[in-house]
Amino acid sequence: MISLTSPVETRAHGWPAGAKLAALCVATMGLFSLTHPALQAAALAVTLLLYALPGWRFFKVGLARLRVLLPFVVLIMVWHIVTHDIMAGATVTLRMMTAVALANLVTMTTKLAQMVAVVTWLTTPLRRLGIQTRAIELGIALVIRFTPVLAQKGQLLAQSWRARSTKRVGWRMIIPFTVLAIDDAEHVAEALRARGGL
Template sequence: MLTLTSPFETPLHRVPAGVKLAALAGLSVGLFSLQSLWMVLAATVGLALLYLSFGLGFARFGAAMLRPLWPFFLVLGLWHLWLGEWAAGLLIGARMLVAVGLANLVTMTTRLDDMIAVVERAAAPLARLGMQPRVLAVAIALVIRFTPVLMDKAQQLGQAWRARSAQRVNWRIVLPISLMALDDADRVAEAIRARGGL
């Protein structure tokens, strides 16, 4: 499976996962409390400089991980241009970019095992309600791990479509992608059961 972890070592790799996740939560709350477009744009520039401070290779890797956001920005931009509220659209888009960029920074510099351990500790009180923290932690880890896999398979399916048809890729690609995701989920479930479950 593909991984979201960066191959480039940075000082953030040595920061505990719990500290990074707590900082992410705090910064996200602060970001969405900002109402000034200029402050959010300044945060966007600050995020870009933070990525670049860890090296050009790291910044390129991070930018590649953010590339799937462009359809959302396109729809958001067209909608707000049609409404005549380009400033509001820019504010929402910049907030989304910074929030996802910060989350991406955490996943790029944190091992999946460390994230699972943090989620499991945080979810420990839910055991009193009958929920198994380990199951929740592994479920979150699988979502994180499978996101790039599913994106890669969707891209391959789109390339196969374009190779066989002059038409643009459309909604008909959703069913094959869904079936591939269900097939992958079934195989992972079998593998987990074969290893004794959770």
């Protein structure tokens, strides 16, 4: 899941979060039953149609959030070209794009509080066994919230690199990106401690 709730209101915004997450699980499992690239391409086309139904603005924002997949798509395809297994590479790539696009669609039409409520409900049996689940619920909320934030910071780092160097953005980005992620984690930890922690 790589997006926050879309400001563009759609009918899906009013649907129950649990139903959307359950449908996402079923759809993702269904993708793994499709073994031919043509079927995966059809599934991706249907997903893109779902993005287009609410209008151009929603479609544009949704696709913009999916750009973070581009490096992974290139890496997977290059590897499968080198290993002479292009069909498998196309299947894996299309499946990944569709699965992430569907997850992104769910997060774009579901408020974070609604997702946390679903997780709280799912972990009810664990609480009855005496297991503290607040950390699990908070962890899931933080992952959903900070994944797009870190992706945006990664894009800004890449833009800064291109503005200062003629060399391609490569492995040198890993260290500053890691430092940014750790810095954000420390700020969040301090904020949690200031509010009583877990």
